[in-house]
Amino acid sequence: MSKTTKAPTATVTTNPWQTLSAFTDARIALGRAGTSLPTRALLDFQLSHAQAIDAVQAELDASAIRSGLQALSYRQSHPEVYDVKSQAGHRQQYLQRPDLGRKLSEADTFALQQQRTEQGFDLAIVIADGLSACAVNQHAVAFVDALLKEMSFAQCGWSLAPICLAQQGRVALGDDIARALQARMVLMVIGERPGLSSPDSVGLYFTWQPQPGCDDAKRNCISNVRPKGLSIQNAAKRCQYLMQESYNKQLSGVALKDRSDDALLTGTAQSEIFLLTSTTK
Amino acid sequence: MTAYRYQQGLTLYRFDNLADVMAKASPLRSGDQLAGIAAITAEQRVVAQRILADLPLSTFLNQTLIPYEDDEITRLIIDTHDKVAFAPISHFTVGDFRNWLLCETTTTDLLQDVALGLTPEMVAAVSKIMRNQDLILVAQKCQVVTAFRNTIGLPGRFSTRLQPNHPTDDLNGIAASIFDGLMYGSGDAVIGINPATDNVAQTIRLLSMLDEVIHQYGIPTQSCVLTHVTNTIEAIGRGAPVDLVFQSIGGTERTNMSFGVNLSLLQEAREAALSLNRGTVGNNVMYFETGQGSALSANAHHGVDQQTCEARAYALARVLDPLLVNSVVGFIGPEYLYDGKQISRAGLEDHFCGKLLGLPMGCDICYTNHAQADQDDMDNLLTLLASAHCQFIMGVPGADDIMLNYQTTSFHDALYIRQLFGYRPAPEFEEWLARMKIFSANRDSLLQDTMPAKFELALRSLEEDR
Numbered sequence: 130m131s132k133t134t135k136a137p138t139a140t141v142t143t144n145p146w147q148t149l150s151a152f153t154d155a156r157i158a159l160g161r162a163g164t165s166l167p168t169r170a171l172l173d174f175q176l177s178h179a180q181a182i183d184a185v186q187a188e189l190d191a192s193a194i195r196s197g198l199q200a201l202s203y204r205q206s207h208p209e210v211y212d213v214k215s216q217a218g219h220r221q222q223y224l225q226r227p228d229l230g231r232k233l234s235e236a237d238t239f240a241l242q243q244q245r246t247e248q249g250f251d252l253a254i255v256i257a258d259g260l261s262a263c264a265v266n267q268h269a270v271a272f273v274d275a276l277l278k279e280m281s282f283a284q285c286g287w288s289l290a291p292i293c294l295a296q297q298g299r300v301a302l303g304d305d306i307a308r309a310l311q312a313r314m315v316l317m318v319i320g321e322r323p324g325l326s327s328p329d330s331v332g333l334y335f336t337w338q339p340q341p342g343c344d345d346a347k348r349n350c351i352s353n354v355r356p357k358g359l360s361i362q363n364a365a366k367r368c369q370y371l372m373q374e375s376y377n378k379q380l381s382g383v384a385l386k387d388r389s390d391d392a393l394l395t396g397t398a399q400s401e402i403f404l405l406t407s408t409t410k
Numbered sequence: 411m412t413a414y415r416y417q418q419g420l421t422l423y424r425f426d427n428l429a430d431v432m433a434k435a436s437p438l439r440s441g442d443q444l445a446g447i448a449a450i451t452a453e454q455r456v457v458a459q460r461i462l463a464d465l466p467l468s469t470f471l472n473q474t475l476i477p478y479e480d481d482e483i484t485r486l487i488i489d490t491h492d493k494v495a496f497a498p499i500s501h502f503t504v505g506d507f508r509n510w511l512l513c514e515t516t517t518t519d520l521l522q523d524v525a526l527g528l529t530p531e532m533v534a535a536v537s538k539i540m541r542n543q544d545l546i547l548v549a550q551k552c553q554v555v556t557a558f559r560n561t562i563g564l565p566g567r568f569s570t571r572l573q574p575n576h577p578t579d580d581l582n583g584i585a586a587s588i589f590d591g592l593m594y595g596s597g598d599a600v601i602g603i604n605p606a607t608d609n610v611a612q613t614i615r616l617l618s619m620l621d622e623v624i625h626q627y628g629i630p631t632q633s634c635v636l637t638h639v640t641n642t643i644e645a646i647g648r649g650a651p652v653d654l655v656f657q658s659i660g661g662t663e664r665t666n667m668s669f670g671v672n673l674s675l676l677q678e679a680r681e682a683a684l685s686l687n688r689g690t691v692g693n694n695v696m697y698f699e700t701g702q703g704s705a706l707s708a709n710a711h712h713g714v715d716q717q718t719c720e721a722r723a724y725a726l727a728r729v730l731d732p733l734l735v736n737s738v739v740g741f742i743g744p745e746y747l748y749d750g751k752q753i754s755r756a757g758l759e760d761h762f763c764g765k766l767l768g769l770p771m772g773c774d775i776c777y778t779n780h781a782q783a784d785q786d787d788m789d790n791l792l793t794l795l796a797s798a799h800c801q802f803i804m805g806v807p808g809a810d811d812i813m814l815n816y817q818t819t820s821f822h823d824a825l826y827i828r829q830l831f832g833y834r835p836a837p838e839f840e841e842w843l844a845r846m847k848i849f850s851a852n853r854d855s856l857l858q859d860t861m862p863a864k865f866e867l868a869l870r871s872l873e874e875d876r
Contacts, residue, residue, distance in 0.1 A: 146593070148869065148872060148873065149586035153583035155590075159822070164822060225745055322779065324816070353577060403868055403872045404589055
């Protein structure tokens with residue numbers, strides 16, 4: 130039996146299973162002072178929480194995202210970009226009134242209506258701060274870049290509405306935007322509720338023929354898009370694939386099954402679980 | 411519909427109906443404000459509380475908050491009401507009821523005797539005129555014991571759900587958190603995984619793993635994969651080793667519709683789990699999670715305040731004889747419970763209401779990063795709930811759930827409570843912890859400094875692989 134290490138004057142008992150951290154980002158093997166958190170682990174947690182709080186309060190860096198997007202190209206031109214706001218005036222109101230974050234401001238509704246085309250658009254992309262502007266500040270341009278490349282590669286030939294950068298936006302804000310623009314599908318690229326270990330996670334929601342008041346069951350979601358989660362490249366591939374399926378079937382939501390998930394089920398096999406293999410060796 | 415009037419000084423207050431009185435009498439919370447049913451002024455709130463205090467308890471049997479014809483939860487509440495159990499308190503007003511609950515002569519046995527005579531509306535009403543200390547004192551007198559492979563809720567006992575979630579359900583990632591949790595003595599309420607991929611194949615895969623772990627290490631506890639009840643029913647049909655059936659439930663029929671469940675589906679699931687007969691010391695096979703705000707979130711609250719809706723969910727849980735009921739109090743976000751104060755109050759209310767109705771209440775003491783709350787708030791609520799003798803709490807590594815992206819109580823937090831109150835785990839599990847040499851036999855320390863042999867073997871196999 131190995132003794133857990135405890136130097137003569139040590140006040141912290143360390144855990145000899147730190148090697149298991151290779152399997153998970155969970156805060157395991159933290160050790161203990163008495164039975165409480167050691168100071169180091171306590172302050173690591175407080176730092177992560179501080180970062181998550183800051184992520185919630187952060188603002189959308191519209192100018193940086195705009196110039197990033199304008200440098201991209203799709204079907205031989207650069208995307209147009211519009212700034213829009215929801216009806217939630219500020220962060221505090223946004224947090225307490227989810228209904229306002231779902232509605233497009235009147236001025237922006239009018240402005241977007243002026244951008245309509247006769248044929249309508251196949252796809253409207255909306256980038257919204259959601260609950261983590263940090264997430265979209267960091268990853269939105271890279272994601273849209275990857276997605277547009279996937280779309281070009283797949284030669285789906287969709288017409289693209291001006292990309293909207295939305296402040297104080299929730300997922301359903303995309304419905305109002307799509308209606309104003311007359312787009313057949315909306316893709317919301319939004320900052321997800323920040324986790325302690327993932328303040329920069331982006332969520333993708335697409336909806337076929339979105340209508341204001343649209344049920345969430347009519348949407349498809351790809352979540353946890355971030356470097357340490359679902360990679361931007363994979364997210365873009367999956368998103369393009371599913372949106373194509375949505376187009377073909379003219380629907381979205383629970384009726385659109387994500388067959389690409391089947392591949393994910395092959396992970397660690399039961400026989401490879403460290404906790405279960407010891408007695409057989 | 412009866413309207414209620416009250417003259418306070420120069421102001422004549424009017425409340426449209428009983429639901430309006432209940433909503434206005436509720437301690438302030440953002441969800442009721444969002445629904446537009448909260449008291450407008452502080453005085454209006456206390457006026458509503460005074461009206462409530464003077465109402466006979468029987469009012470709630472005669473005036474339903476949500477019509478009998480429209481809602482199966484109302485029908486369940488009315489149809490299963492036990493008049494005999496209610497008789498000893500039937501003459502009380504809500505205010506009398508509070509006084510009676512607080513009497514030293516109102517013992518654990520008396521509270522158990524009246525439980526089936528109480529409706530969710532009665533306990534919600536009385537909670538609205540109780541301070542935090544009242545909620546704690548009375549809940550602490552209630553005792554609810556349930557069992558499956560161990561016994562939960564005995565005096566002096568305090569249990570934990572080991573929650574080893576992983577963002578991609580990686581089996582070794584989950585196993586690593588289980589390992590960590592067991593080494594800290596967590597997991598007697600249940601080892602319960604929230605799956606990231608929510609389908610039947612994944613459910614079976616995770617259940618098989620948990621079954622193997624429990625079997626191989628001889629752990630007297632139960633497993634659960636927190637997937638939709640229909641997935642669990644299908645998994646049982648395919649021969650999966652299901653211990654507990656999980657489901658999120660709410661307090662109105664339409665809330666449950668939004669969860670894709672109803673009473674008969676839950677009864678079917680319970681029957682299926684019972685048929686497996688996997689319990690060794692008891693047969694409580696259901697695990698429910700609830701939380702204030704779910705009815706409003708599903709747009710299914712009928713103008714009833716969120717705390718009363720929550721208490722109504724317990725009526726549904728009660729007829730299904732659960733092992734565990736867990737109010738996930740801070741998960742829903744600040745639009746329903748704005749800050750640490752509101753979360754704490756709600757946690758104490760839920761625990762009190764559930765216990766009084768006779769349910770094995772635990773609490774997921776938690777918050778999200780967009781709520782105005784932090785670890786200090788969680789420490790406060792944890793300590794208060796433990797003093798109210800909450801049956802169980804969650805345990806995640808370092809309080810950080812990396813799959814659900816929220817903070818709940820950690821393995822360390824449970825040990826803090828054990829030190830502070832001297833609470834011990836479920837007896838069967840405690841015996842296992844001692845046998846494994848995880849918990850120490852000597853009274854000076856809870857945990858042993860050495861690794862249990864079986865677990866050391868698992869670690870060593872890993873090192874040999876490299």
